[in-house]
Amino acid sequence: MLTIDEINKNAKECHLCSLRDGAKQVVPGDGNPKARLMLIGEGPGKEEDEQGRPFVGAAGQLLDNILKASKITREEVYIANVVKCRPPRNRNPQQEEINTCKPWLDLQIAAVSPDLIVCLGLTASRAVLGVNDSLHNLRGKWHNFGEIKVLCTYHPAALLRSPRLKIPTWEDFQMVMKEYGTA
Numbered sequence: 001m002l003t004i005d006e007i008n009k010n011a012k013e014c015h016l017c018s019l020r021d022g023a024k025q026v027v028p029g030d031g032n033p034k035a036r037l038m039l040i041g042e043g044p045g046k047e048e049d050e051q052g053r054p055f056v057g058a059a060g061q062l063l064d065n066i067l068k069a070s071k072i073t074r075e076e077v078y079i080a081n082v083v084k085c086r087p088p089r090n091r092n093p094q095q096e097e098i099n100t101c102k103p104w105l106d107l108q109i110a111a112v113s114p115d116l117i118v119c120l121g122l123t124a125s126r127a128v129l130g131v132n133d134s135l136h137n138l139r140g141k142w143h144n145f146g147e148i149k150v151l152c153t154y155h156p157a158a159l160l161r162s163p164r165l166k167i168p169t170w171e172d173f174q175m176v177m178k179e180y181g182t183a
């Protein structure tokens with residue numbers, strides 16, 4: 001099996017879909033290669049595209065705060081996105097782009113082999129679980145993905161737009177803390 005570093009090195013050379021044309025670089029993900037908890041978002045934004053790291057913009061800072069409140073450090077988790085190249089003007093990735101890029105995420109999940117995955121937002125939730133349900137229905141409970149337990153919650157960018165979503169998101173992270181052992 002490829003290591004996470006080998007997977008990410010290969011992903012950085014990927015030109016399998018047209019998202020690569022509009023992006024400055026591929027942003028595979030980063031964090032602890034042996035993480036017990038993996039966080040998965042939708043795709044890189046402007047800051048992530050500039051810096052080559054996931055969740056480094058305003059949404060990333062909010063995610064850092066949520067992790068800190070959950071007594072989890074960013075260094076101990078692994079963070080990746082469903083698509084590895086920034087969609088133009090931060091639009092939602094199209095299904096075809098998700099399907100093309102998903103094998104990279106599948107390899108990353110297999111390499112890290114976390115106990116828990118938290119899907120941040122609808123795109124990640126649907127892509128990881130392979131369902132077409134609403135986030136409202138998917139969140140608030142653990143799902144099984146093979147041996148891995150998966151929780152779906154709101155994307156930090158959605159919290160920046162709609163602060164009322166902070167309460168249900170915090171409820172979800174309290175479930176994470178309980179399962180992860182930091183409650």
Ligand code: SF4
Binds near residue numbers: 011020083085
């Ligand atoms: S978004 Fe994914 S599939 Fe498309 S070019 Fe980037 S790494 Fe490759």
